Amino acid sequence: xxxxxxxxxxxxxxxxxxxxxxxxxxxxxxxxxxxxxxxxxxxxxxxxxxxxxxxxxxxxxxxxxxxxxxxxxxxxxxxxxxxxxxxxxxxxxxxxxxxxxxxxxxxxxxxxxxxxxxxxxxxxxxxxxxxxxxxxxxxxxxxxxxxxxxxxxxxxxxxxxxxxxxxxxxxxxxxxxxxxxxxxxxxxxxxxxxxxxxxxxxxxxxxxxxxxxxxxxxxxxxxxxxxxxxxxxxxxxxxxxxxxxxxxxxxxxxxxxxxxxxxxxxxxxxxxxxxxxxxxxxxxxxxxxxxxxxxxxxxxxxxxxxxxxxxxxxxxxxxxxxxxxxxxxxxxxxxxxxxxxxxxxxxxxxxxxxxxxxxxxxxxxxxxxxxxxxxxxxxxxxxxxxxxxxxxxxxxxxxxxxxx
Amino acid sequence: xxxxxxxxxxxxxxxxxxxxxxxxxxxxxxxxxxxxxxxxxxxxxxxxxxxxxxxxxxxxxxxxxxxxxxxxxxxxxxxxxxxxxxxxxxxxxxxxxxxxxxxxxxxxxxxxxxxxxxxxxxxxxxxxxxxxxxxxxxxxxxxxxxxxxxxxxxxxxxxxxxxxxxxxxxxxxxxxxxxxxxxxxxxxxxxxxxxxxxxxxxxxxxxxxxxxxxxxxxxxxxxxxxxxxxxxxxxxxxxxxxxxxxxxxxxxxxxxxxxxxxxxxxxxxxxxxxxxxxxxxxxxxxxxxxxxxxxxxxxxxxxxxxxxxxxxxxxxxxxxxxxxxxxxxxxxxxxxxxxxxxxxxxxxxxxxxxxxxxxxxxxxxxxxxxxxxxxxxxxxxxxxxxxxxxxxxxxxxxxxxxxx
Numbered sequence: 001x002x003x004x005x006x007x008x009x010x011x012x013x014x015x016x017x018x019x020x021x022x023x024x025x026x027x028x029x030x031x032x033x034x035x036x037x038x039x040x041x042x043x044x045x046x047x048x049x050x051x052x053x054x055x056x057x058x059x060x061x062x063x064x065x066x067x068x069x070x071x072x073x074x075x076x077x078x079x080x081x082x083x084x085x086x087x088x089x090x091x092x093x094x095x096x097x098x099x100x101x102x103x104x105x106x107x108x109x110x111x112x113x114x115x116x117x118x119x120x121x122x123x124x125x126x127x128x129x130x131x132x133x134x135x136x137x138x139x140x141x142x143x144x145x146x147x148x149x150x151x152x153x154x155x156x157x158x159x160x161x162x163x164x165x166x167x168x169x170x171x172x173x174x175x176x177x178x179x180x181x182x183x184x185x186x187x188x189x190x191x192x193x194x195x196x197x198x199x200x201x202x203x204x205x206x207x208x209x210x211x212x213x214x215x216x217x218x219x220x221x222x223x224x225x226x227x228x229x230x231x232x233x234x235x236x237x238x239x240x241x242x243x244x245x246x247x248x249x250x251x252x253x254x255x256x257x258x259x260x261x262x263x264x265x266x267x268x269x270x271x272x273x274x275x276x277x278x279x280x281x282x283x284x285x286x287x288x289x290x291x292x293x294x295x296x297x298x299x300x301x302x303x304x305x306x307x308x309x310x311x312x313x314x315x316x317x318x319x320x321x322x323x324x325x326x327x328x329x330x331x332x333x334x335x336x337x338x339x340x341x342x343x344x345x346x347x348x349x350x351x352x353x354x355x356x357x358x359x360x361x362x363x364x365x366x367x368x369x370x371x372x373x374x375x376x377x378x379x380x381x382x383x384x385x386x387x388x389x390x391x392x393x394x395x396x397x398x399x400x401x402x403x404x
Numbered sequence: 405x406x407x408x409x410x411x412x413x414x415x416x417x418x419x420x421x422x423x424x425x426x427x428x429x430x431x432x433x434x435x436x437x438x439x440x441x442x443x444x445x446x447x448x449x450x451x452x453x454x455x456x457x458x459x460x461x462x463x464x465x466x467x468x469x470x471x472x473x474x475x476x477x478x479x480x481x482x483x484x485x486x487x488x489x490x491x492x493x494x495x496x497x498x499x500x501x502x503x504x505x506x507x508x509x510x511x512x513x514x515x516x517x518x519x520x521x522x523x524x525x526x527x528x529x530x531x532x533x534x535x536x537x538x539x540x541x542x543x544x545x546x547x548x549x550x551x552x553x554x555x556x557x558x559x560x561x562x563x564x565x566x567x568x569x570x571x572x573x574x575x576x577x578x579x580x581x582x583x584x585x586x587x588x589x590x591x592x593x594x595x596x597x598x599x600x601x602x603x604x605x606x607x608x609x610x611x612x613x614x615x616x617x618x619x620x621x622x623x624x625x626x627x628x629x630x631x632x633x634x635x636x637x638x639x640x641x642x643x644x645x646x647x648x649x650x651x652x653x654x655x656x657x658x659x660x661x662x663x664x665x666x667x668x669x670x671x672x673x674x675x676x677x678x679x680x681x682x683x684x685x686x687x688x689x690x691x692x693x694x695x696x697x698x699x700x701x702x703x704x705x706x707x708x709x710x711x712x713x714x715x716x717x718x719x720x721x722x723x724x725x726x727x728x729x730x731x732x733x734x735x736x737x738x739x740x741x742x743x744x745x746x747x748x749x750x751x752x753x754x755x756x757x758x759x760x761x762x763x764x765x766x767x768x769x770x771x772x773x774x775x776x777x778x779x780x781x782x783x784x785x786x787x788x789x790x791x792x793x794x795x796x797x798x799x800x801x802x803x804x805x806x807x808x
Contacts, residue, residue, distance in 0.1 A: 001600070001630045001656070001658075002513070002569070002570075002596075002600050002601055002602050002630065002631055002656075003513075003600075004512055004513055004656075004658045004659055004662050005511065005512055005513055005514050005515050005662070006515050007511065007515070008511060008512040008513065008658075008659075008662030008663075008665070008666075009658075009662065011662065011665045011666070012665075013665055013668065014665070014668040014669060016668075017470060017668045018668075020469075038467075040466055040467050041464070042464065043464070044463045044464060045462075045463065045464055045465045049465070050460070050462075050463070050465075053457060053458075053460045053465075053676065054457075054458050054459070054460060055458070056454070056457045056458060058449075058454075059448045059449065059454070060445070060446065060447070060448060060449055060643055060644075061449045061453065061454070061457075061643070061644040061645070061646040061647055061680065062444055062645055062646050063442075063444050063645045063646055064646060065424075066421060096500050096648070096670075096674070097670065097671065099669065099670040099671060100670070103670075107409065107411065107412060107536050108408055108409055108412040109406070109407075109408055109409055109412065110409050111409050111410050111411070112516040112538050125668075125669040125670070125671075128665065128666065128668075128669035129669060132511050132537075132666065132669075133536075134516050134538055165406070166406075192406075196405070196406045196407075197406055198406050226405045226406065227406055239464055239465070240464075240465040241465070241466055241467045241671070241672075241675075242465040242466050242467055242468060242672065242674065242675025242676065243465055243674070243675070243676070244500070244648075244672070244673070244674040244675070252405070252406075252408075254405075254408045254412075254413075255408055255412075258408050258409070258412030258413065258415065259412075261412070261415045261416075261417055261418070261532065262412075262415070262532065262536065264417065264418040264420075264421045264422075264529075264532075265418060265503065265529040265532035265533060265536075266500075266501065266503040266504065266507075266529070267501065267503060267529075267645070268645070268646065268648070269648070270500070270646065270647070270648040270674035270676070270677050271645075271646025271647070271648070271677075272457065272646065272647070272674070272676035272677055272680070273674050273675075273676055273677075276465065276676070
């Protein structure tokens with residue numbers, strides 16, 4: 001039998017989706033599984049986007065331009081301008097979600113064996129994208145005790161070597177909810193300029209900021225034009241994850257030229273998703289304000305209730321819609337599976353993302369889970385009750401057995 | 405300034421799209437540019453697919469399952485069964501076009517520096533996908549004199565070494581129109597089994613077969629289950645390129661397990677495109693019969709007219725909707741650009757794909773162009789007249805200058 005690739009063999013399974021088959025089995029048994037594992041918002045997609053889909057009147061569902069239509073990129077420029085980000089249509093490549101923007105970025109800037117420094121915990125799929133591109137992820141640890149703020153800059157500098165191509169952060173952060181301060185960003189900017197690296201920033205949660213925190217885009221840092229690569233997406237902003245529309249934004253011409261070649265090879269971003277995304281941007285600003293308010297209320301409810309459970313530590317997210325929760329559990333991979341296979345409370349259970357998969361060093365994060373607050377407040381309240389009951393019912397010997 | 409990647413720098417630009425900016429400039433000057441360069445059919449997308457888009461009634465445009473919905477994969481199984489291809493839903497991963505299916509395949513089966521044998525000329529983007537995955541393309545030449553049939557099997561075997569992971573063909577072939585015979589496929593099957601390689605077959609033009617030729621899918625070859633990987637797409641079949649829905653099909657469990665991990669990392673195929681694709685499959689078979697008849701008429705018209713032009717050699721395609729045309733021109737890259745920048749016939753010109761980009765060895769194919777017959781017969785007739793006038797008007801010294 002022919003051999004598959006090493007990366008295909010060794011690739012970790014997504015912590016967000018790896019328990020899916022157990023969830024399916026639980027549902028088949030009639031159990032109501034509440035999905036806290038995945039950032040699939042329940043918020044309505046903007047009416048203008050849905051209307052645009054319903055009034056699609058072309059006879060041929062054709063390819064669009066590989067880089068995305070000029071009209072769409074112009075609209076993106078106007079959107080960015082409202083966030084003090086000054087870009088031109090040529091600085092934007094429309095991609096199939098932020099996922100493709102990240103893969104394309106790595107294709108553009110890394111050679112096999114190069115290294116990428118990422119503060120951990122980080123969005124688990126960064127690991128897969130890096131593996132697909134033959135790039136090694138070098139994590140630097142941030143901790144729940146300091147609310148996952150940036151590790152000391154000299155610790156990061158200590159990880160830089162001749163193989164390092166970029167520092168890669170997510171701001172606001174998934175899974176931690178950390179919003180990078182102006183100082184943290186400036187420190188990173190100084191560092192990448194000093195060592196001639198790229199600074200890649202995934203800003204797909206830009207709008208979802210709480211408690212008066214301020215989001216600073218990497219593209220607002222002056223003097224960083226050749227170094228900064230921004231990853232963006234419509235998925236979370238407009239609750240249209242299925243559109244699969246994101247973009248890669250950079251003022252670095254070499255990056256954009258290389259990116260266009262990769263973009264041309266895969267022909268075009270999804271035409272219908274782009275059509276809907278363009279219309280979504282006509283939605284009044286009140287839509288986004290309302291959505292942010294909804295997430296804030298959910299965060300407050302969820303975090304407030306979790307904090308009342310003995311033995312649990314919760315990091316209070318200032319951005320995005322995830323929180324990391326430290327449980328009195330040795331191995332949340334075992335616990336999360338047990339929730340789906342062996343537990344229910346009044347016919348209901350929760351699916352959570354074990355946090356080890358968000359760490360480069362898998363031994364960290366074994367007692368943490370990630371919860372996405374993309375469900376309504378009633379469902380979130382129910383979830384916390386289920387989690388509390390589960391923690392009481394959980395036979396901790398299970399974890400020990402898994403380790404023996 | 406930070407350095408970009410070697411592959412990003414060295415990547416060839418798609419021969420199909422690289423002249424786009426000259427076409428845009430020509431159009432800005434009021435010239436009617438007839439696109440013979442790209443396989444974007446003008447055929448109407450099935451009415452059922454368009455209706456499905458217009459009646460999309462979800463409030464949230466959400467992610468779907470990473471592997472594609474079970475309902476869709478079951479429908480694909482029924483479709484394949486009609487072509488004597490027996491597969492189960494678990495043998496199918498839905499992808500963002502055939503492009504992603506190929507990238508995923510290479511991610512699953514190759515390590516950096518591995519080799520992939522592909523008969524040339526081949527679909528130019530295979531080169532880019534291979535480069536992105538760090539894989540070397542090893543071409544074996546097929547020629548217009550033998551109507552681009554498979555090169556002798558011992559020539560192919562001579563290219564196999566310890567680095568070879570797969571043989572990769574497109575059947576029916578883009579750009580040659582070659583339909584692989586049962587014997588050619590059996591020879592390849594014997595070869596990949598002997599050397600424990602994969603046989604990847606891109607079959608996106610499966611339906612478009614002419615003159616009584618018969619298409620044999622790689623998945624109908626018994627005993628090849630562990631070796632065969634099929635790449636498929638809805639783009640050409642249902643004239644819905646913009647849906648960006650394809651799939652990777654294999655009975656090899658290791659490949660499918662690895663593929664699922666890559667699929668999960670990019671979350672899901674485009675939801676709207678999948679929704680439309682599922683509906684397209686409800687279209688009666690008469691739709692595809694009609695489309696195939698249309699392409700046959702176009703092929704006959706185009707090839708018949710081209711054969712009357714002195715100095716031109718045309719390969720008669722038995723499948724797909726492209727033909728390779730050998731022109732009395734030294735360098736069709738220069739000629740194709742000249743057509744857009746310096747020529748028009750009654751305010752019209754043609755955009756063609758220079759064929760050098762379809763060769764691993766770029767020195768071959770310099771006198772060939774690829775024409776896609778995806779336009780109506782009147783436009784094709786006009787195109788041939790324009791091409792004929794252009795060949796007369798073309799200052800052949802241009803090519804010489806470009807070479808000096």
